[in-house]
Amino acid sequence: MSAGEAAGDAPGTGRLTRKQQQAHTRSCLLHSATRVLTRRGMHRASIDEIAQDAGFTKGAFYANFKSKEELFLAMLDERFAARLAELDRVMDTDASVEDQAQNAGMDFVRAIQGEQEWGRLFFEFAVHASRDEEFRAEFTTRVRALRHRIATRLEERLEGLDWTPPISTEEAARLTFAMANGVALENLIDPGSVSPELNGTMLTAFFVGLRAASTPSP
Amino acid sequence: MSAGEAAGDAPGTGRLTRKQQQAHTRSCLLHSATRVLTRRGMHRASIDEIAQDAGFTKGAFYANFKSKEELFLAMLDERFAARLAELDRVMDTDASVEDQAQNAGMDFVRAIQGEQEWGRLFFEFAVHASRDEEFRAEFTTRVRALRHRIATRLEERLEGLDWTPPISTEEAARLTFAMANGVALENLIDPGSVSPELNGTMLTAFFVGLRAASTPSP
């Protein structure tokens, strides 16, 4: 019933069995945590439930994690990485800035429509972060990193163009992030209400407006 | 210790004492609910705590409300009304659409910075709504009403102009709402990171971009 796995041992040469055994348990717990947390929400999901979903007990959990928060952060890392990869794909195109905004916007909405549950969780994390100092430190660190990456990409993209926006790329990235979250929320409480196209239009309009308010570059 | 208030009875003439007594209790509970819920969050705040803060007990609570959700909805109504009044003030100006966007945006950020706690609560409601069908129905009804009012104001404002935006006013209102929420969230997890000016810039850019993508009106 539990995760014996006694069969394999280590393949071929050495056996770090003890350590890699625990690593396996940990990853099982993490995986189940994702499932249970998205399904039930961060408040209804109990540690017990997560552990049992993974085929373990609370004992296993507390041997691997200090609290629920650790779980959250690990999940955040995964998702943020995925979103960045997506952004990179779009930005490596050689379309215009406005078109890239459109594409990125459409991609984003498709992504969140495909994983509504994750969106919910994200907001729960965010609100929790705003109430818990310790968690917030960890949370914002990660958000900041993501935003900075977006800003950097934007910076590169705008470099060499004949206009510079009236706000810094960091600010632009922040607003982009905010808009994305706002749309995600909108689609949460009213599913499908913001289509990929609509979101694309918004982002495009934003960048067109930014360009209109820009100063010419040297 | 409890809320006797036996002193007053009804002033002067008649006394609808029984009914207006209960109304008073109810409003006390509502007021305390606002305080406690914003301070502690919708999950940590217990019904007991709310009742005690108002100087009553759970008995009083259950005599006046069916659940916590009812409280939330009453609070929503209050706040939305306030926000609408604010919007009306700005829209009654005769500035340009872009300037009004700027002003409305700045107003909004000032408002949410003045009542961070309420912002938190709002997101908690929203997420809860996305998880609870029944509550969501009530929640979205109110949100829709607010959004529709915004759309109407926008419609009036755009009427008679020599351009029509590429999206409907309802869609524009929705996006505006989304952007506002996104910025609110941003300011929650990173207080002060979106200044009134920055938010104004965003909204302005958006409307400028919309105008650029518009078709000329007859």
Added chain:
DNA sequence: CCACTTGCGTACCGGGCGGTATCCGGATAC
């Protein structure tokens, strides 16, 4: 003035949750 209604206080139940102390059995070291 009396019977009845009712808003609210009180006491209590059931249950679930986070956290911990303790124990077991297989892996590890020598």
Added chain:
DNA sequence: GTATCCGGATACCGCCCGGTACGCAAGTGG
């Protein structure tokens, strides 16, 4: 092979919360 270690299971505790049944005293209608 034996002593040791440690990941994980089990059992258990304390706490608090939502909800309910009931009692009381103050208001209400005749």
